[in-house]
Amino acid sequence: MTTTVPSLMATPPGRYYSDPEIFEQERDRIFHRSWFAVTHVSDVPTPGKFRTARVGRENVVVVRGHDGAVQAFLNVCRHRGFLLCKEEYGEVRRNLRCAYHSWTYGLDGRLVSAPHLAKMPDVDRGDWGLKRLHVREYLGYVWVCLAEEPPSFEEAVVHAITRRFDDEQAIDSWQMAELKVGRRISYTVKANWKIIVENFMECYHCASIHPELTSVLPECVQGYAAQYYAGRGLSFREDAEAFSVDGTGGFGKLPGITEDQDRTYWGVTINPQVFINFVPDHVIFHRLFPISAERTIVECDWLFAEGVPEGARLDHSVELFHRVNRQDFEVCEMCQLNMKSSAYETGGVLVPHEHHIAADFHSWYLGALETA
């Protein structure tokens, strides 16, 4: 006796992609509880350098301490809520000093001084430090979790990669901690973050909107995304030299890349906000910053080997996925416009080429959202 899966599986209903109240629940139950890749370690290269970013409802500051370790805090002064670090990228000499009343915190977040604090003997500095967040460095990125009890980093992040490669060591070939950010582009997308995730996970749309990508990766035309598979990437066109806008140029391959991995594209999604694209000579790393139910900032880094020069050849590689991004984000915005339609009241559908979205994303998402 066999059961058959119907060809068309339902997505969540349209209100999940447009209702501000559901977005607030997502902030509480997903963004405030997950590991979030906030920034590249090279954005905070030396003690006192910081980067701020929005994670869920919070403004977060990532700063490198005097001991060389990276820390992360809510970017909120304990006295009157002032936004401690104003710039997106910045540097302080010794301390984080609030510009309003001069409450001053060490780079480890501890309250160091405040005007007239000596006259407040009942105030224990230990109680009034910045709200400290859990931090992990992995793949060259600083990952932050706002929860008191963060989920297992191994299960939430590392396994997503392992599962896709079907191999625990594969990721090591790229030695990502050694790569440098060759280009960073930030996109403001007027679409719910889940539409962007769904779009990234499937290649059923590739033949329709990605001429450059399907030219370099001809298998795309079949409509199966690299992440449809475990342990299988998409091969380059036979005469393509590189993963670039026209298949020429590129930088050969990174030193650790094996024969199996060469001339192949791999894609990984790490819920809820990271996409990684692996090719032999570089890595493209997307981080989503959901701003509202209908708006998401996507920051995309192109990572190359140390020593790869800026210039036309690098532009040529970047241009491919920059086009893919713009093609994708435009269609995501066109979907967003109908999320409140009665025609999407019960959601849309996934074809068989997209069923892995239900298994790998929707079921994770709905489970996470329901966990009060």
Add this chain to the structure above:
Amino acid sequence: MTTTVPSLMATPPGRYYSDPEIFEQERDRIFHRSWFAVTHVSDVPTPGKFRTARVGRENVVVVRGHDGAVQAFLNVCRHRGFLLCKEEYGEVRRNLRCAYHSWTYGLDGRLVSAPHLAKMPDVDRGDWGLKRLHVREYLGYVWVCLAEEPPSFEEAVVHAITRRFDDEQAIDSWQMAELKVGRRISYTVKANWKIIVENFMECYHCASIHPELTSVLPECVQGYAAQYYAGRGLSFREDAEAFSVDGTGGFGKLPGITEDQDRTYWGVTINPQVFINFVPDHVIFHRLFPISAERTIVECDWLFAEGVPEGARLDHSVELFHRVNRQDFEVCEMCQLNMKSSAYETGGVLVPHEHHIAADFHSWYLGALETA
């Protein structure tokens, strides 16, 4: 024994003109259930030409089919909700093809093809067509209804005209299906749609704000609108040649106009969103597209006989009601600003010259809104 109607009758309370929740109820119970004049038939002159528009919460596409008949659909791909037709006015060759994943629909809305559909034998194309809407052509316009069971077109639309003329045949004199759109102007008005309807229905304000109109239609000064009456229009000034900005020029009269109808203005409101102004040589046709509780797009067409040339004479006729529109919409916006005032908590009042607004619009409106 007689009962007397008080001179001042109440309008609905201010929140009906400003509360987003009431606007959502209006979308469900009025805009999604009424016949809506979306566009002129000449906007979709040949097979494959389409026009998109907002009706209530929905984006709608009107398209002429290969059989020459006009169709209307929700502008939403059944696969992932993509906005099928992006432009406001456009043309397709054979089919409506979704730009995202290439699901393709016939001009009759049926699903024609989709990538790899052959490998989904359980999918019945008949189940996955576009959501089709009820359509009627009348007076040269395409009227659409989103409801499964539309109201009687005769009762909802035709009778509104008949009742005003107090004559079933009068409308035929204008042979509106033969007229062409000589000018179209779209106005964005920062006011609730009902303020615009009330304004159009009464002429108690004409003496205050419409100098050009009262000059051509001196009876306006008495404050009774043409639609106060059944079977009676407003006469032109004795020495006026035409319904134009200064009473000169014009184009004589349309062939079907009777002696009774000549040198006379008639006004009709068809709830919830059409106003028609009849004069001997042209027709001015307003369609309201409510966007939010406090914003409405009004598209206004000036319809002339086939063969009337563009140019100064036409401009001269258009200019009269273009000024009236601007005068009206400005005062509507000034009312909107006070809809949340405690002074309007129980609404405003209608003087006797305006009592027909209660009978013909408010009672219809409140009845429609209460019908769950």
Add this chain to the structure above:
Amino acid sequence: MTTTVPSLMATPPGRYYSDPEIFEQERDRIFHRSWFAVTHVSDVPTPGKFRTARVGRENVVVVRGHDGAVQAFLNVCRHRGFLLCKEEYGEVRRNLRCAYHSWTYGLDGRLVSAPHLAKMPDVDRGDWGLKRLHVREYLGYVWVCLAEEPPSFEEAVVHAITRRFDDEQAIDSWQMAELKVGRRISYTVKANWKIIVENFMECYHCASIHPELTSVLPECVQGYAAQYYAGRGLSFREDAEAFSVDGTGGFGKLPGITEDQDRTYWGVTINPQVFINFVPDHVIFHRLFPISAERTIVECDWLFAEGVPEGARLDHSVELFHRVNRQDFEVCEMCQLNMKSSAYETGGVLVPHEHHIAADFHSWYLGALETA
């Protein structure tokens, strides 16, 4: 037996500074019930001159009547809610005439005429006047209260000043009704009005952000605001000539200023929306107009003796507090950004230098908000 007050007292929770629903409650329970300083009497110098302003949810018009007395009304026509006076500053000849349907009100608010009113014998003009508001003139300003039963002006306004000076007569030294508005600057601040009040009340931040102010008032560096004290001001720097951007210039002192009051700064807050700064040769008068939970318009007047000429010397005095205002409003905006942070969920804290904010503002505020 003694009890000790802890050094750190809590402010209200962050949602009080950001939640639109709480803002609506504030409109009903505070702005619509308090005495509001709307405008300077010289803004409506002669009969027919008017000024409009936003008070809570209402648009209010202040107008000088034919009898020379100042009146205030809801700026809302009783017929259809039209915004009677459109300009912020304006003048009418005899009456307030609605531009929509010509309902016409006397400067005393009574309905004078309306088109065809003679044919509505059941309409009593006395019932259809503008909604009249309570008005007081005090310190050269027009104070308005929207409530049917306004609070005692003596208790709500006059005592706030008396309590600060610890002297009932002190305020008379400035003869404020005789002063003229030398400069008016309007600031749009993206912060909740209470953040602006808290900021004005304390000087714990002065050393951090107000270099010019602390230079002229060296005591500021201690962090105690003038309004921390009853009956005590802050002394000028020994060699300062005036309360100006660099301590030079100024205009000596106003005729009524006593020796005690000379060379001293006093600050007063009148809940919910007035700040007054007294120095020997001028007065700086702030009025807050809360627009939304996260936006406030602050109108600030610099008042000088009749006869003080416009020009460089006046600019020099104005420049000091104009800088203070900009410094303050910038930090207020930086606090606003974190009012929804979990780090501010239970609010911030007040140090001992700020405890008077709890006593004089927060307890008043929470009491007023709770009174249904």
